Amino acid sequence: MRYVSMIAAAAILVGCETVPNEAPAQSEIRYITTDAARAAGFPFSPAVEADGWVFLSGALGTVPGGGLAPGGIGPETRQTMDNIQATLESQGLGWDRVVKCSVFLADIAEWPAFNEIYKTYFDGNYPARSALGASGLALGARVEIECIAKR
Amino acid sequence: MRYVSMIAAAAILVGCETVPNEAPAQSEIRYITTDAARAAGFPFSPAVEADGWVFLSGALGTVPGGGLAPGGIGPETRQTMDNIQATLESQGLGWDRVVKCSVFLADIAEWPAFNEIYKTYFDGNYPARSALGASGLALGARVEIECIAKR
Amino acid sequence: MRYVSMIAAAAILVGCETVPNEAPAQSEIRYITTDAARAAGFPFSPAVEADGWVFLSGALGTVPGGGLAPGGIGPETRQTMDNIQATLESQGLGWDRVVKCSVFLADIAEWPAFNEIYKTYFDGNYPARSALGASGLALGARVEIECIAKR
Helix, strand or coil: CHHHHHHHHHHHHHHHHHHHHCCCCCCCEEEECCHHHHHHCCCCCCEEEECCEEEECCECCECCCCCECCCCHHHHHHHHHHHHHHHHHHCCCCHHHEEEEEEEECCHHHHHHHHHHHHHHCCCCCCEEEEEECCECHHHCCEEEEEEEEC | CHHHHHHHHHHHHHHHHHCCCCCCCCCCEEEECCHHHHHHCCCCCCEEEECCEEEECCECCECCCCCECCCCHHHHHHHHHHHHHHHHHHCCCCHHHEEEEEEEECCHHHHHHHHHHHHHHCCCCCCEEEEEECCECHHHCCEEEEEEEEC | CHHHHHHHHHHHHHHHHHCCCCCCCCCCEEEECCHHHHHHCCCCCCEEEECCEEEECCECCECCCCCECCCCHHHHHHHHHHHHHHHHHHCCCCHHHEEEEEEEECCHHHHHHHHHHHHHHCCCCCCEEEEEECCECHHHCCEEEEEEEEC
16 A cells, blocks of 8 residues: 555656646637627637636727727727726736737827826736837727736 | 655645646747748748747748739738648647737738638637738738737 | 555645646736836836746837937847847846747838848747838837747
8 A cells, every 4th residue: 555655656746747848638718709899790809818818809999889989099098998908807807917018009109198098007017018100000090909918 | 654655745745736836947949940931041930839839920921932922912811821821730730729810911901801811711719819000011911910829 | 644645645646637727826927127117117017927928028229328229220120139138138038938029110121131130149940920010119219129938
């Protein structure tokens, strides 16, 4: 019995040590969507999760009724961030779980105005980020923001 | 002997519990390339894998003989998607393992035409995605698509 | 005692086998910053790490005194790569741990000149990569480079 236990322990020891290097046969891929997203019919999910990593699609400042929040870069940034926050919260996540964002601006000259709104969503710890001017965004948006979160 | 086994078991128990929080000393980074890619001499690998995450380089709609598929956004999108699919399949992967794509368009006005072709590669479950207009793409391409897949 | 040890071993065995499929309750998110980055006051961390994945913010070719390295795409690319390397090295990482880069160019026509400098930082094994022309970059930069590394 003792020998069996030692052999079992040895087997477990080996098993444990190889765990980090052996990925599971296949990770579950979870498509996160909403009725509104399905109705819109665009070929992307609002977010997709695998292994606790949540990839959010590029979000725009669209309002529930349709169309973009009016008023330019400030209000549109706020709406975009609110939309992302709603997606995060629907998954039990918050801005403190976001590790990386990519920001696409219709006009890079609006980068400072964008930053003013963007930073209000964080407590001083900011995700890594890239920002660039795009030659055009879907729906004529002034800003599109894409985030990656980790559970 | 029994004591040894108990000590070993205790050590293992601690070891197992810390596995998820302790990354392995170093993950293997696997460069995925082809003879054609090596011959082209560009400074990027078609794909790189670490921990079951496969990062594909931005793909263009190039044809085997060289140059882009002719005919505009439709045929070029199809060729780009076929090229990505070939890379995925070479790794035993398919579109159902892709969690996120980024789409760069030479003209954002071609977003609807792009979507029409893009969506035909999926069974209704779509990766997360961002799309933006670029001020220019390599080789004068009309579209570049970058994907992340998970085993 | 022997029975206890067997029961413990059985419990451990089950524990080990579920490790790969059960993510830890919450991954640690580590914000990587510097005094200079804090002083600049921009709303992003130079890098953020979770589960051994290190996401670097888009880097520009800024020099310690402020402003961009003068001389155009060549010197600016070199400075940008040096800046990224400094961030990597501060975390005990090097270019051989980088799996993916995104390159944003103010003018896609400078892609070949960019590549000439970029490739000198690698030993022949290249990360996956995307590159595109941006309609504008922060600080009037000619190039911005974003990388993902894995420990």
